Amino acid sequence: MIEQRKAQKSGNPQRIPAVARRPRPARGKDRRDIRESNEARLLQAAETVFAERGYSGATTAAIASAARLPKANLHYYFRTKEALYRAVLANVLALWLDELDRFSPEREPAEALAEYIAAKMRWSKLRPNASKVFANEIVHGAPFLDGYLSRELRQRVERFAAVIRRWIARGKMAPVDPRHFVFHLWAVTQHYADFEVQVRAVLGREKLTDADFAAATAEIVNLTLRGCLPQRPD
Amino acid sequence: MIEQRKAQKSGNPQRIPAVARRPRPARGKDRRDIRESNEARLLQAAETVFAERGYSGATTAAIASAARLPKANLHYYFRTKEALYRAVLANVLALWLDELDRFSPEREPAEALAEYIAAKMRWSKLRPNASKVFANEIVHGAPFLDGYLSRELRQRVERFAAVIRRWIARGKMAPVDPRHFVFHLWAVTQHYADFEVQVRAVLGREKLTDADFAAATAEIVNLTLRGCLPQRPD
DNA sequence: CGAAATATTGACCAAATGGTCAAGATTATC
DNA sequence: GATAATCTTGACCATTTGGTCAATATTTCG
Numbered sequence: 332m333i334e335q336r337k338a339q340k341s342g343n344p345q346r347i348p349a350v351a352r353r354p355r356p357a358r359g360k361d362r363r364d365i366r367e368s369n370e371a372r373l374l375q376a377a378e379t380v381f382a383e384r385g386y387s388g389a390t391t392a393a394i395a396s397a398a399r400l401p402k403a404n405l406h407y408y409f410r411t412k413e414a415l416y417r418a419v420l421a422n423v424l425a426l427w428l429d430e431l432d433r434f435s436p437e438r439e440p441a442e443a444l445a446e447y448i449a450a451k452m453r454w455s456k457l458r459p460n461a462s463k464v465f466a467n468e469i470v471h472g473a474p475f476l477d478g479y480l481s482r483e484l485r486q487r488v489e490r491f492a493a494v495i496r497r498w499i500a501r502g503k504m505a506p507v508d509p510r511h512f513v514f515h516l517w518a519v520t521q522h523y524a525d526f527e528v529q530v531r532a533v534l535g536r537e538k539l540t541d542a543d544f545a546a547a548t549a550e551i552v553n554l555t556l557r558g559c560l561p562q563r564p565d
Numbered sequence: 566m567i568e569q570r571k572a573q574k575s576g577n578p579q580r581i582p583a584v585a586r587r588p589r590p591a592r593g594k595d596r597r598d599i600r601e602s603n604e605a606r607l608l609q610a611a612e613t614v615f616a617e618r619g620y621s622g623a624t625t626a627a628i629a630s631a632a633r634l635p636k637a638n639l640h641y642y643f644r645t646k647e648a649l650y651r652a653v654l655a656n657v658l659a660l661w662l663d664e665l666d667r668f669s670p671e672r673e674p675a676e677a678l679a680e681y682i683a684a685k686m687r688w689s690k691l692r693p694n695a696s697k698v699f700a701n702e703i704v705h706g707a708p709f710l711d712g713y714l715s716r717e718l719r720q721r722v723e724r725f726a727a728v729i730r731r732w733i734a735r736g737k738m739a740p741v742d743p744r745h746f747v748f749h750l751w752a753v754t755q756h757y758a759d760f761e762v763q764v765r766a767v768l769g770r771e772k773l774t775d776a777d778f779a780a781a782t783a784e785i786v787n788l789t790l791r792g793c794l795p796q797r798p799d
Numbered sequence: 800c801g802a803a804a805t806a807t808t809g810a811c812c813a814a815a816t817g818g819t820c821a822a823g824a825t826t827a828t829c
Numbered sequence: 830g831a832t833a834a835t836c837t838t839g840a841c842c843a844t845t846t847g848g849t850c851a852a853t854a855t856t857t858c859g
Contacts, residue, residue, distance in 0.1 A: 362805065362856060369806090383705060387622030391847060401808050406848060408806095463704050466759070470697050470704070471617060473762045480766035488767050505791070510767055511784040515753050518760075522752035525700070528707045532714035533722050533744055550745040557739070558792035596826060596835065603836090625817060635838050640818060642836095 370408050372398040377419050382460035385467050386416055386475075417475055420468060423461045424479060426454065431487045436497040440504050441560060444516075445552045451520035452548045456539070462524035488513055507559050519551050604642055606632040611653050616694035619701050620650055620709075651709055654702060657695045658713060660688065665721045670731040674738050675794060678750075679786045685754035686782045690773070696758035722747055741793050753785050 376398035380389045391412050395402040409415035430450050434443055455462055473480060492509035499506050523530055523544070531539060610631035614623045625646050629636040643649035664684050668677055689696055707714055726743035733740050757764055757778070765773060 365806070365856090385619040385621060385701070385705060387619055388705075390845085392845095402847090403808055403810095403849085404806080407808095410848090412847065466704050467619070467701070469760050469763050470700050471619060471622075480763055481769075484763070485767050485769070507788065508780065508784050511781050512788070513767075514756055514760075514764060514781075515785070515788060518752040518756035519749050522748055526703050526748075526752075529703050529714055529718070530748060533719050533747075535715075535719070546742065547745050547748075550742050551749070554741065554746070554749060554789070554792035558788035562796075599826090599836070624815085626815095636817090637819085637838055637840095638836080641838095644818090646817065 366408070369398075369400065369404070373400065373405055373408055373415065374419055374422065377415050378422075378458075378460045378464060381416060381419060381467070382463035386471075389416075391415075413475070419464055420475060423458075423465045424483070426458070426461060427465070428483060428487055430454075431491055434491050434494045436494050440498045441556055444556060444559070448516065448520060448552050448555065449548055451516070452523065452544060452551070455520055455524035456541075456544045459524035459527055462521050466521065466525040502561060505559050505561055512559065516555070519555070523547055600642070603632075603634065603638070607634065607639055607642055607649065608653055608656065611649050612656075612692075612694045612698060615650060615653060615701070616697035620705075625649075647709070653698055654709060657699045658717070660692070660695060661699070662717060662721055664688075665725055668725055668728045670728050674732045675790055678790060678793070682750065682754060682786050682789065683782055685750070686757065686778060686785070689754060689758035690775075690778045693758035693761055696755050700755065700759040736795060739793050739795055746793065750789070753789070757781055 373394065377389070377394045380394045380397055383389075384393070389412075391405055392402050394415070395405040398405070405415070409418065430447060433447065433450075468475060488510060491513055495504065495507070495509035495512060498504040523539070527539065531537070534543065536543065607628065611623070611628045614628045614631055617623075618627070623646075625639055626636050628649070629639040632639070639649070643652065664681065667681065667684075702709060722744060725747055729738065729741070729743035729746060732738040757773070761773065765771070768777065770777060
């Protein structure tokens, strides 16, 4: 899988001795805190800059500046720009996969689908840059995703497809192709993050409001459920 | 609007004297031909390279090489990388706008929508790189699109929305929000070009076939029409 | 304390890249 | 054929950028 942020010499970070060795001096200058906080700031700055300018357009200087750290410091925590980028990407992938796992054949399609759409829309609102980094990566042919698409993602989609097929078999959904259906869900929800400027321009908004997202979500749920549930709802 | 490819000293290219002055020597070394063919090759090479690597990632050397021309020649026809990029972009925008204009209140929604979806999917198949260049531009905040989004595009969407509203008023469509509906159409169709690697990975294809596009189109039309047409189709 | 580990940072460098230029080749025009 | 206009291209350059390094500061812990 995607190379996780390099752990320098941090040994096994989970190893906690029987009696806690380091009593946490309470005041914040702990080394672990320093590393954690600096890495977090870099990752968040990187997400923004990569989203705004793409991989090549993003400079380590700009990222460091956004994180309010000297550039040399960035290269201390993440050896290369590529390593930093991969770390950002790994965060997004984890996010994406998790959401797909909430489907199970026992649930009601209408409810499960509405929840998934709402969740994806929430991410589009809260982490638009995460979505943009991912979109950018995919648009350019996924050069850093190695086996993610054909392994992890494909596997999850197959599981999702199995659920959909069972729902169809039980007459709870119209006969749709599960894979194209999942593309459908991804496309319409991520659109609001990835194509945000276009959405704003067309809606005439300076910034997308909560109400805009609520309206978009409702519209998507409505269109999608009408599209894929059996004709007679009851 | 977007700066068109610079016309150097080409005067008015449409002016044709009463008696054709230049009898077209038949063998192809005409200056006009040279310019046309070289510009076309550069534009097409640029579309590919910009799609694959983004604006910053694309180098003029790579574009020139793809067009099988020396780099200095590229800069002869398009003064700067930015000018070349804008020319590529202008082509895509023209494509996109044209399609939206085919809606009119007199048509049947089902037929007009199915045709629009099919047309957009055709573009996703035939010119995926055009779509990718546009997607890339939008994802990064449309830094080169100037007023296009808020002017031309918004205007066309308003016209489209008016048609949709009239259909709704006549009971020919379910009450959807026209703007979110158009986002829906764009998202699902362009997804097959922009996220092509992901689609391929999930479907387990080396390359998307005509059959894949046909299936995708059918699925989208089906889902969308069921989603937006009145409950009793007849 | 004192030595080891970790963190900070300004200065620096090699490679890549957008763009220029001048000299020459080709095509048009009179 | 001569002159002008356009096209072609290798060599070149200034700037940007990812990454290094050595010197210094800070934290950890016996």
